[in-house]
Every structure is written in C-alpha cells, then in structure tokens.
Amino acid sequence: xxxxxxxxxxxxxxxxxxxxxxxxxxxxxxxxxxxxxxxxxxxxxxxxxxxxxxxxxxxxxxxxxxxxxxxxxxxxxxxxxxxxxxxxxxxxxx
Numbered sequence: 231x232x233x234x235x236x237x238x239x240x241x242x243x244x245x246x247x248x249x250x251x252x253x254x255x256x257x258x259x260x261x262x263x264x265x266x267x268x269x270x271x272x273x274x275x276x277x278x279x280x281x282x283x284x285x286x287x288x289x290x291x292x293x294x295x296x297x298x299x300x301x302x303x304x305x306x307x308x309x310x311x312x313x314x315x316x317x318x319x320x321x322x323x324x
Contacts, residue, residue, distance in 0.1 A: 233299045241272060250274050257281070266297075275301045282306065 241249065253268035257277065262284055269277030282297035283306075291310060298306040 233296055246272050250277065253277055257284075270300070275303075279303050279306065286310070 249268050249272050253265045253272070253274065254277065256262075256268070257265035257280060262281055265277065266281045268274075269281060278297050278301040282294045282301065282303065285291070285294035285297060286306075291314070295307065295310050298310065
C-alpha cells in the first residue's frame with residue numbers, strides 16, 4: 231500500500247520554526263488535528279510521530295500507521311504491523 235506524502239511548500243527556516251512552535255502549542259493544548267496539519271506541512275518528524283502516538287493511544291491504528299509511514303518512523307511501523315498480524319492470527323485461531 232502506497233501512502234501519498236502531503237504536498238509541502240517551501241517554507242523559510244524562520245517561518246518553519248514559528249509554525250512548529252505553534253504546532254507544539256496546539257498539540258499541548260489538545261488541538262491535535264490543527265497541530266497535525268502544521269507538522270505535516272512542515273515535515274516535522276518529531277511532531278508527526280507524536281500525533282501518531284496520540285492516534286495509537288486513542289485506538290486509531292490506521293491513522294497512526296499512516297503517520298508513522300510519513301514521518302518516517304520504521305520502528306513504530308514494524309510494531310504496528312506485528313500487532314495487526316497478531317490480531318489476524320487471533321481471529322483465525324479464535
């Protein structure tokens with residue numbers, strides 16, 4: 231399955247730092263969706279992973295997987311794939 235990367239416009243470094251700071255503020259205040267948009271637009275790996283972790287915590291595993299692929303965070307992708315494989319095995323043997 232191919233996951234399309236979001237289109238990123240060129241952002242100067244000063245603006246990028248300000249946007250990431252704003253994204254962190256939004257994330258910390260609970261506005262995860264707005265923070266996600268900023269992190270994806272900026273290509274801010276740490277922020278994308280944190281949003282993915284939030285999705286995982288809230289049982290939105292497919293969105294977590296998508297974000298981990300985009301980040302990229304291969305260790306988290308591997309973990310999710312193993313979890314999903316275990317669920318399928320449990321269905322087949324349960």
